[in-house]
Amino acid sequence: MTIAKSRLLVIALLISLGINLAVGGFFAARWIYHDEGRRSHAGFMFDREAARTVLDEKERAAIDTIWRARKSKIRAHFKAYRQTKRELTRLLGQDPLDRQAIDSVQTNLLETRQQIENTLYNTLLETAATLPPDRRREFFKIGFRKHHMRMDGRKYRKPADE
Numbered sequence: 366m367t368i369a370k371s372r373l374l375v376i377a378l379l380i381s382l383g384i385n386l387a388v389g390g391f392f393a394a395r396w397i398y399h400d401e402g403r404r405s406h407a408g409f410m411f412d413r414e415a416a417r418t419v420l421d422e423k424e425r426a427a428i429d430t431i432w433r434a435r436k437s438k439i440r441a442h443f444k445a446y447r448q449t450k451r452e453l454t455r456l457l458g459q460d461p462l463d464r465q466a467i468d469s470v471q472t473n474l475l476e477t478r479q480q481i482e483n484t485l486y487n488t489l490l491e492t493a494a495t496l497p498p499d500r501r502r503e504f505f506k507i508g509f510r511k512h513h514m515r516m517d518g519r520k521y522r523k524p525a526d527e
Contacts, residue, residue: 410509411485411489411508411509412507412508412509412510413428413432413508415507415508415510416504416505416507416508417504418507419500419503419504419507420496420500420504424495424496424500427495428492428495428496431488431491431492431495432488432492435484435487435488438484439481439484439485439488442477442480442481442484443481445477446474446477446478446481449470449473449474449477450474452470453467453470453471453474456470489505492504493505
């Protein structure tokens with residue numbers, strides 16, 4: 366009887382250990398890869414730094430000049446977006462809900478997001494106009510690629526033809 370009982374305890378221990386390892390692995394993976402494939406500001410999915418790797422120094426300088434000229438405008442839009450988002454969060458947490466204020470802030474949030482996207486679109490359009498067609502194709506292919514972020518902090522490398 367003791368052999369059967371100890372065998373059942375060993376089997377239960379192994380099952381428990383397997384479940385705990387699976388759950389632990391899930392949480393470890395979520396912690397390590399919590400933002401892989403995501404960008405800050407979810408809809409704004411162009412990675413200029415990765416795209417710059419295909420350009421020579423002269424082209425990089427031209428692109429940097431374009432982006433620097435709009436940097437303060439883009440930052441101001443993102444700051445307004447964050448503030449509006451905080452305001453919406455605050456209003457949604459209040460009791461009672463002020464539907465008119467929430468609708469107004471939501472409309473403002475959407476308008477701010479549209480301003481950001483318009484500014485980025487115009488910047489990308491101007492960037493495209495400065496590059497030769499072959500470099501432009503490669504630049505935007507890498508910039509809009511879904512999984513190009515490096516988790517280990519190493520510099521981007523020019524990828525092999527895909």
